[in-house]
Amino acid sequence: MSTADLGPLVIARRSGSEPIRAKGETMGRLSEFWSWACSDLANNTMRGVLAEYRVAMALGAATGTRTEWDTVDIRTPEQWRVEVKSAAYLQSWAQSQLSEISFSIASASGWDAQTGTSSADVLRRSDVYVFCLLHHQDKQTLDPLDLDQWTFYVLPTRVLDERCPSQKTIRLSSLQSLAPVETDFPGLHKAVARCAEGTR
Template identity: 35%
Template sequence: MSDAPQQPEWIPAPEVPPLNGEERFVGVAATVADFWRFAMSDLRVNNTRGYLAEFLVARALGSSAHRVEWDDYDVLWRGIKIEVKASAYLQAWPQRAPSQLRFTGLRGHSWGDITQGMSAEKTYKADVYVLAALTTTSHADYDPLDVSAWEFFVIPRSKLIELGVDSIGRSTAARLSPSLRFDQLAEAISSAATPASSSAGDDPDRGV
Protein backbone atom coordinates (compact mmCIF):
# COMPACT_ATOMS: atom_id res chain seq x y z
CA MET A 1 0.00 0.00 0.00
CA SER A 2 1.46 3.34 -1.05
CA ASP A 3 2.16 6.01 1.54
CA ALA A 4 2.15 8.78 -1.08
CA PRO A 5 -0.35 11.53 -0.21
CA GLN A 6 -3.44 11.52 -2.34
CA GLN A 7 -3.97 14.54 -4.50
CA PRO A 8 -7.25 16.37 -3.92
CA GLU A 9 -9.86 16.07 -6.63
CA TRP A 10 -10.23 18.96 -9.05
CA ILE A 11 -13.10 21.33 -8.32
CA PRO A 12 -15.04 21.84 -11.55
CA ALA A 13 -15.94 25.43 -12.46
CA PRO A 14 -19.53 25.59 -13.68
CA GLU A 15 -20.52 27.96 -16.46
CA VAL A 16 -22.10 31.19 -15.26
CA PRO A 17 -24.77 33.19 -17.08
CA PRO A 18 -23.54 36.39 -18.74
CA LEU A 19 -24.05 39.61 -16.81
CA ASN A 20 -25.98 42.51 -18.31
CA GLY A 21 -24.57 45.27 -16.10
CA GLU A 22 -27.73 45.89 -14.10
CA GLU A 23 -26.90 43.36 -11.37
CA ARG A 24 -26.50 45.06 -7.99
CA PHE A 25 -23.85 44.48 -5.35
CA VAL A 26 -24.93 43.43 -1.88
CA GLY A 27 -23.84 45.85 0.83
CA VAL A 28 -22.71 48.67 -1.49
CA ALA A 29 -24.69 51.00 -3.72
CA ALA A 30 -23.23 49.92 -7.04
CA THR A 31 -23.99 47.83 -10.11
CA VAL A 32 -21.85 45.63 -12.31
CA ALA A 33 -21.94 48.44 -14.90
CA ASP A 34 -20.35 50.72 -12.29
CA PHE A 35 -17.58 48.17 -11.87
CA TRP A 36 -17.06 47.94 -15.64
CA ARG A 37 -16.78 51.73 -15.84
CA PHE A 38 -14.26 51.65 -12.98
CA ALA A 39 -12.12 48.91 -14.50
CA MET A 40 -12.33 49.39 -18.27
CA SER A 41 -13.25 52.98 -19.06
CA ASP A 42 -9.94 53.68 -20.82
CA LEU A 43 -9.75 51.61 -23.99
CA ARG A 44 -6.12 52.66 -24.54
CA VAL A 45 -4.94 50.38 -21.72
CA ASN A 46 -3.19 47.33 -23.17
CA ASN A 47 -5.31 44.52 -21.73
CA THR A 48 -8.59 46.36 -22.39
CA ARG A 49 -7.54 47.18 -25.95
CA GLY A 50 -6.85 43.47 -26.40
CA TYR A 51 -10.34 42.57 -25.23
CA LEU A 52 -11.76 45.18 -27.59
CA ALA A 53 -9.85 43.76 -30.56
CA GLU A 54 -11.10 40.25 -29.77
CA PHE A 55 -14.65 41.63 -29.54
CA LEU A 56 -14.36 43.37 -32.93
CA VAL A 57 -13.06 40.24 -34.64
CA ALA A 58 -15.87 38.15 -33.16
CA ARG A 59 -18.46 40.69 -34.30
CA ALA A 60 -16.93 40.84 -37.79
CA LEU A 61 -17.62 37.10 -37.94
CA GLY A 62 -21.17 37.45 -36.64
CA SER A 63 -20.40 35.84 -33.29
CA SER A 64 -21.92 37.13 -30.04
CA ALA A 65 -20.49 34.40 -27.80
CA HIS A 66 -18.34 35.33 -24.81
CA ARG A 67 -14.57 35.08 -24.49
CA VAL A 68 -13.14 32.19 -22.48
CA GLU A 69 -10.24 33.15 -20.23
CA TRP A 70 -7.11 30.95 -20.48
CA ASP A 71 -8.30 29.17 -23.61
CA ASP A 72 -5.79 28.29 -26.33
CA TYR A 73 -7.42 30.74 -28.77
CA ASP A 74 -9.74 33.74 -28.66
CA VAL A 75 -12.47 33.02 -31.20
CA LEU A 76 -13.81 29.79 -32.68
CA TRP A 77 -15.71 30.31 -35.91
CA ARG A 78 -16.86 27.53 -38.24
CA GLY A 79 -14.26 25.25 -36.67
CA ILE A 80 -11.44 27.78 -37.22
CA LYS A 81 -9.38 28.60 -34.13
CA ILE A 82 -8.48 32.29 -34.19
CA GLU A 83 -5.95 34.14 -32.04
CA VAL A 84 -6.24 37.94 -31.88
CA LYS A 85 -3.34 40.27 -31.03
CA ALA A 86 -3.63 44.05 -30.72
CA SER A 87 -1.24 46.97 -30.88
CA ALA A 88 -1.49 50.77 -31.10
CA TYR A 89 0.59 53.88 -31.61
CA LEU A 90 -0.96 55.74 -28.66
CA GLN A 91 -0.93 54.62 -25.03
CA ALA A 92 -2.61 55.67 -21.80
CA TRP A 93 0.64 57.21 -20.47
CA PRO A 94 2.83 60.12 -21.65
CA GLN A 95 4.98 59.29 -24.70
CA ARG A 96 7.91 61.04 -26.35
CA ALA A 97 6.82 59.47 -29.64
CA PRO A 98 4.16 57.06 -30.87
CA SER A 99 4.84 53.41 -30.04
CA GLN A 100 6.06 50.98 -32.66
CA LEU A 101 3.35 48.53 -33.70
CA ARG A 102 4.35 45.08 -32.46
CA PHE A 103 2.30 41.94 -31.95
CA THR A 104 3.58 39.67 -29.19
CA GLY A 105 2.71 36.34 -27.63
CA LEU A 106 2.15 34.54 -30.92
CA ARG A 107 3.44 31.30 -29.41
CA GLY A 108 2.42 30.01 -26.02
CA HIS A 109 2.19 27.02 -23.74
CA SER A 110 -0.98 25.02 -24.29
CA TRP A 111 -3.19 24.06 -21.37
CA GLY A 112 -4.94 21.19 -23.15
CA ASP A 113 -6.45 19.25 -20.27
CA ILE A 114 -5.88 21.76 -17.46
CA THR A 115 -5.54 18.92 -14.94
CA GLN A 116 -2.31 17.89 -16.71
CA GLY A 117 -0.73 21.35 -16.58
CA MET A 118 0.80 23.36 -19.39
CA SER A 119 2.70 21.91 -22.33
CA ALA A 120 6.47 21.85 -22.04
CA GLU A 121 7.09 23.72 -25.28
CA LYS A 122 5.55 26.85 -26.78
CA THR A 123 3.55 26.30 -29.94
CA TYR A 124 1.30 28.19 -32.34
CA LYS A 125 -2.08 27.16 -30.97
CA ALA A 126 -4.50 28.74 -33.44
CA ASP A 127 -5.25 28.10 -37.10
CA VAL A 128 -5.38 31.80 -38.00
CA TYR A 129 -3.86 34.87 -36.35
CA VAL A 130 -5.58 38.26 -36.64
CA LEU A 131 -3.30 41.19 -35.84
CA ALA A 132 -5.31 44.30 -35.05
CA ALA A 133 -3.68 47.74 -35.11
CA LEU A 134 -5.28 50.95 -33.90
CA THR A 135 -3.76 53.41 -36.35
CA THR A 136 -4.65 56.77 -34.78
CA THR A 137 -1.59 58.93 -34.04
CA SER A 138 -3.34 61.91 -32.38
CA HIS A 139 -5.22 61.78 -29.09
CA ALA A 140 -7.59 64.43 -30.45
CA ASP A 141 -8.69 61.95 -33.12
CA TYR A 142 -8.51 58.83 -30.93
CA ASP A 143 -11.71 56.78 -31.17
CA PRO A 144 -11.21 53.03 -30.77
CA LEU A 145 -14.96 52.50 -31.28
CA ASP A 146 -14.62 53.63 -34.91
CA VAL A 147 -13.72 50.49 -36.85
CA SER A 148 -12.25 52.60 -39.66
CA ALA A 149 -9.43 53.54 -37.25
CA TRP A 150 -8.28 49.92 -37.17
CA GLU A 151 -6.30 47.90 -39.68
CA PHE A 152 -6.08 44.14 -39.60
CA PHE A 153 -3.64 41.51 -40.84
CA VAL A 154 -4.78 37.89 -41.20
CA ILE A 155 -2.00 35.31 -41.11
CA PRO A 156 -2.30 31.50 -41.28
CA ARG A 157 -0.39 29.44 -38.73
CA SER A 158 1.79 27.91 -41.44
CA LYS A 159 3.43 31.26 -42.22
CA LEU A 160 4.27 31.86 -38.56
CA ILE A 161 5.71 28.35 -38.23
CA GLU A 162 8.04 29.19 -41.13
CA LEU A 163 9.23 32.30 -39.27
CA GLY A 164 9.47 30.56 -35.88
CA VAL A 165 9.10 33.79 -33.88
CA ASP A 166 7.13 34.87 -30.81
CA SER A 167 6.42 38.40 -32.06
CA ILE A 168 6.43 40.46 -35.25
CA GLY A 169 6.22 44.13 -36.13
CA ARG A 170 3.90 45.82 -38.57
CA SER A 171 6.35 45.63 -41.48
CA THR A 172 6.58 41.84 -41.19
CA ALA A 173 2.82 41.55 -40.77
CA ALA A 174 2.36 43.59 -43.95
CA ARG A 175 4.64 41.18 -45.84
CA LEU A 176 2.53 38.24 -44.72
CA SER A 177 -0.91 39.78 -45.24
CA PRO A 178 -2.48 42.77 -46.96
CA SER A 179 -3.82 45.49 -44.69
CA LEU A 180 -7.51 44.71 -44.24
CA ARG A 181 -10.62 46.62 -43.22
CA PHE A 182 -13.09 45.40 -40.62
CA ASP A 183 -15.58 44.35 -43.30
CA GLN A 184 -12.94 42.20 -45.04
CA LEU A 185 -12.12 40.05 -42.03
CA ALA A 186 -14.58 37.20 -42.50
CA GLU A 187 -13.51 36.43 -46.06
CA ALA A 188 -9.81 36.78 -45.21
CA ILE A 189 -10.05 34.48 -42.19
CA SER A 190 -11.96 31.88 -44.18
CA SER A 191 -9.34 31.98 -46.95
CA ALA A 192 -6.40 31.82 -44.52
CA ALA A 193 -7.87 28.76 -42.83
CA THR A 194 -8.29 26.68 -46.01
CA PRO A 195 -7.56 23.96 -45.24
CA ALA A 196 -7.86 24.59 -41.48
CA SER A 197 -7.16 21.99 -38.83
CA SER A 198 -9.76 21.86 -36.09
CA SER A 199 -10.35 19.47 -33.24
CA ALA A 200 -13.27 17.10 -33.36
CA GLY A 201 -16.05 18.08 -31.06
CA ASP A 202 -15.25 21.82 -30.95
CA ASP A 203 -18.14 24.22 -30.71
CA PRO A 204 -18.43 25.38 -34.35
CA ASP A 205 -19.08 29.04 -33.48
CA ARG A 206 -17.55 30.23 -30.23
CA GLY A 207 -16.42 33.80 -29.90
CA VAL A 208 -14.80 36.03 -27.35
Protein backbone atom coordinates (compact mmCIF):
# COMPACT_ATOMS: atom_id res chain seq x y z
CA MET A 1 0.00 0.00 0.00
CA SER A 2 1.40 3.40 -0.98
CA THR A 3 1.39 6.42 1.30
CA ALA A 4 -0.92 8.07 -1.24
CA ASP A 5 -3.55 5.54 -0.13
CA LEU A 6 -3.20 6.67 3.49
CA GLY A 7 -4.10 10.33 3.09
CA PRO A 8 -6.96 11.98 4.96
CA LEU A 9 -10.44 10.59 4.44
CA VAL A 10 -12.91 12.79 2.65
CA ILE A 11 -15.75 12.99 5.18
CA ALA A 12 -19.19 13.41 3.65
CA ARG A 13 -21.97 14.82 5.79
CA ARG A 14 -24.40 12.04 6.69
CA SER A 15 -28.17 12.28 7.06
CA GLY A 16 -28.78 9.60 9.69
CA SER A 17 -30.74 7.39 7.31
CA GLU A 18 -27.66 5.38 6.28
CA PRO A 19 -28.04 1.66 7.03
CA ILE A 20 -25.90 -0.34 9.43
CA ARG A 21 -25.33 -3.58 7.53
CA ALA A 22 -24.27 -7.15 8.13
CA LYS A 23 -23.91 -9.59 5.22
CA GLY A 24 -25.89 -7.26 3.02
CA GLU A 25 -28.84 -6.94 5.42
CA THR A 26 -29.86 -3.75 7.20
CA MET A 27 -29.47 -4.15 10.96
CA GLY A 28 -30.30 -0.58 11.92
CA ARG A 29 -29.81 3.04 10.95
CA LEU A 30 -27.08 5.56 11.71
CA SER A 31 -29.68 7.78 13.43
CA GLU A 32 -30.27 4.99 15.96
CA PHE A 33 -26.56 4.98 16.79
CA TRP A 34 -26.61 8.75 17.16
CA SER A 35 -29.58 8.51 19.53
CA TRP A 36 -27.81 5.85 21.58
CA ALA A 37 -24.44 7.61 21.73
CA CYS A 38 -25.30 11.29 21.76
CA SER A 39 -28.57 11.81 23.66
CA ASP A 40 -26.90 12.92 26.90
CA LEU A 41 -26.27 16.55 25.96
CA ALA A 42 -25.45 17.53 29.54
CA ASN A 43 -22.27 15.49 29.83
CA ASN A 44 -19.00 17.35 29.32
CA THR A 45 -18.10 15.72 26.00
CA MET A 46 -21.39 16.09 24.16
CA ARG A 47 -22.12 19.51 25.66
CA GLY A 48 -18.79 20.69 24.27
CA VAL A 49 -19.55 19.35 20.80
CA LEU A 50 -23.02 20.89 20.94
CA ALA A 51 -21.49 24.23 21.93
CA GLU A 52 -19.11 24.06 18.96
CA TYR A 53 -22.03 23.35 16.65
CA ARG A 54 -24.07 26.25 18.02
CA VAL A 55 -21.18 28.66 17.54
CA ALA A 56 -20.56 27.29 14.04
CA MET A 57 -24.26 27.82 13.27
CA ALA A 58 -24.09 31.43 14.43
CA LEU A 59 -20.98 32.06 12.33
CA GLY A 60 -22.23 30.41 9.14
CA ALA A 61 -19.62 27.67 9.45
CA ALA A 62 -21.79 24.60 10.12
CA THR A 63 -22.28 23.38 6.57
CA GLY A 64 -19.49 20.81 6.48
CA THR A 65 -18.45 18.37 9.16
CA ARG A 66 -16.56 18.74 12.41
CA THR A 67 -12.81 18.02 12.36
CA GLU A 68 -11.95 16.30 15.63
CA TRP A 69 -8.27 17.23 15.89
CA ASP A 70 -7.96 20.52 14.02
CA THR A 71 -5.77 23.23 15.52
CA VAL A 72 -8.88 25.38 16.11
CA ASP A 73 -12.51 24.41 16.56
CA ILE A 74 -14.10 26.58 13.87
CA ARG A 75 -12.89 28.31 10.73
CA THR A 76 -15.39 30.85 9.44
CA PRO A 77 -16.06 32.09 5.89
CA GLU A 78 -14.27 35.31 6.93
CA GLN A 79 -11.20 33.20 7.86
CA TRP A 80 -11.66 33.86 11.57
CA ARG A 81 -10.17 31.07 13.69
CA VAL A 82 -12.41 30.39 16.67
CA GLU A 83 -11.79 28.30 19.78
CA VAL A 84 -14.91 27.17 21.66
CA LYS A 85 -15.05 26.18 25.33
CA SER A 86 -18.09 25.17 27.37
CA ALA A 87 -19.07 24.82 31.02
CA ALA A 88 -22.28 24.28 32.99
CA TYR A 89 -23.62 24.47 36.53
CA LEU A 90 -25.58 21.24 36.05
CA GLN A 91 -24.24 17.82 35.10
CA SER A 92 -25.84 14.52 34.11
CA TRP A 93 -24.82 12.83 37.34
CA ALA A 94 -26.13 13.39 40.87
CA GLN A 95 -24.66 16.56 42.40
CA SER A 96 -24.41 17.81 45.96
CA GLN A 97 -24.02 21.38 44.67
CA LEU A 98 -23.77 23.35 41.46
CA SER A 99 -20.50 22.95 39.59
CA GLU A 100 -17.96 25.75 39.76
CA ILE A 101 -17.48 27.35 36.38
CA SER A 102 -14.07 27.26 34.77
CA PHE A 103 -12.87 26.97 31.19
CA SER A 104 -9.72 25.52 29.63
CA ILE A 105 -7.45 28.11 28.01
CA ALA A 106 -4.28 26.04 27.80
CA SER A 107 -1.90 26.49 24.92
CA ALA A 108 -1.35 23.37 22.83
CA SER A 109 0.79 21.92 20.09
CA GLY A 110 -0.84 21.90 16.67
CA TRP A 111 -1.98 18.89 14.67
CA ASP A 112 -2.49 18.97 10.90
CA ALA A 113 -5.06 16.35 9.88
CA GLN A 114 -4.13 16.78 6.21
CA THR A 115 -0.49 15.79 6.71
CA GLY A 116 -0.71 13.76 9.92
CA THR A 117 2.03 15.88 11.50
CA SER A 118 2.17 18.01 14.62
CA SER A 119 3.91 21.27 15.42
CA ALA A 120 6.24 21.51 18.40
CA ASP A 121 5.14 25.11 18.98
CA VAL A 122 2.85 25.31 22.01
CA LEU A 123 0.54 28.30 21.67
CA ARG A 124 -3.05 29.46 21.23
CA ARG A 125 -3.80 29.39 17.51
CA SER A 126 -7.20 31.06 17.37
CA ASP A 127 -8.15 34.68 16.79
CA VAL A 128 -11.09 34.53 19.17
CA TYR A 129 -12.30 32.43 22.09
CA VAL A 130 -16.01 31.83 22.62
CA PHE A 131 -16.82 30.66 26.15
CA CYS A 132 -20.25 29.00 26.20
CA LEU A 133 -21.93 28.83 29.59
CA LEU A 134 -25.03 26.69 30.04
CA HIS A 135 -26.21 29.01 32.81
CA HIS A 136 -29.51 27.27 33.66
CA GLN A 137 -29.62 26.10 37.29
CA ASP A 138 -32.89 24.14 37.59
CA LYS A 139 -32.14 20.50 36.86
CA GLN A 140 -35.76 19.57 36.22
CA THR A 141 -36.06 22.04 33.35
CA LEU A 142 -32.51 21.85 31.98
CA ASP A 143 -32.51 21.67 28.19
CA PRO A 144 -29.17 22.19 26.42
CA LEU A 145 -31.09 22.54 23.13
CA ASP A 146 -32.75 25.71 24.43
CA LEU A 147 -30.42 28.51 23.42
CA ASP A 148 -32.05 30.82 25.95
CA GLN A 149 -30.37 28.71 28.66
CA TRP A 150 -26.91 29.69 27.37
CA THR A 151 -24.73 32.79 27.77
CA PHE A 152 -21.74 33.42 25.50
CA TYR A 153 -18.57 35.33 26.40
CA VAL A 154 -16.35 36.34 23.47
CA LEU A 155 -12.75 37.44 23.87
CA PRO A 156 -9.85 38.10 21.47
CA THR A 157 -7.16 35.48 21.97
CA ARG A 158 -4.56 38.23 22.26
CA VAL A 159 -6.14 39.30 25.56
CA LEU A 160 -5.55 35.83 26.99
CA ASP A 161 -2.01 35.85 25.61
CA GLU A 162 -1.33 39.22 27.24
CA ARG A 163 -3.08 38.71 30.56
CA CYS A 164 -2.92 34.92 31.08
CA PRO A 165 0.06 33.75 28.99
CA SER A 166 0.77 30.48 30.82
CA GLN A 167 -2.59 29.91 32.49
CA LYS A 168 -4.34 26.60 31.73
CA THR A 169 -7.82 27.33 33.10
CA ILE A 170 -9.84 30.41 33.92
CA ARG A 171 -12.75 30.82 36.32
CA LEU A 172 -15.84 32.72 35.30
CA SER A 173 -15.10 35.64 37.63
CA SER A 174 -11.58 35.99 36.22
CA LEU A 175 -12.90 35.77 32.68
CA GLN A 176 -15.43 38.51 33.40
CA SER A 177 -12.64 40.71 34.76
CA LEU A 178 -11.11 40.65 31.26
CA ALA A 179 -14.23 42.42 29.92
CA PRO A 180 -15.32 39.88 27.30
CA VAL A 181 -18.28 40.67 25.06
CA GLU A 182 -21.23 38.99 26.77
CA THR A 183 -24.08 38.00 24.48
CA ASP A 184 -27.02 35.73 23.84
CA PHE A 185 -27.16 33.51 20.76
CA PRO A 186 -28.67 36.08 18.36
CA GLY A 187 -25.83 38.49 19.12
CA LEU A 188 -23.05 35.93 18.81
CA HIS A 189 -21.98 36.62 15.22
CA LYS A 190 -21.70 40.34 15.88
CA ALA A 191 -19.73 39.72 19.08
CA VAL A 192 -17.24 37.44 17.33
CA ALA A 193 -16.89 39.92 14.47
CA ARG A 194 -16.10 42.72 16.94
CA CYS A 195 -13.38 40.68 18.61
CA ALA A 196 -11.94 39.17 15.43
CA GLU A 197 -11.75 42.52 13.69
CA GLY A 198 -10.36 44.37 16.68
CA THR A 199 -13.34 46.63 17.28
CA ARG A 200 -14.19 45.25 20.73
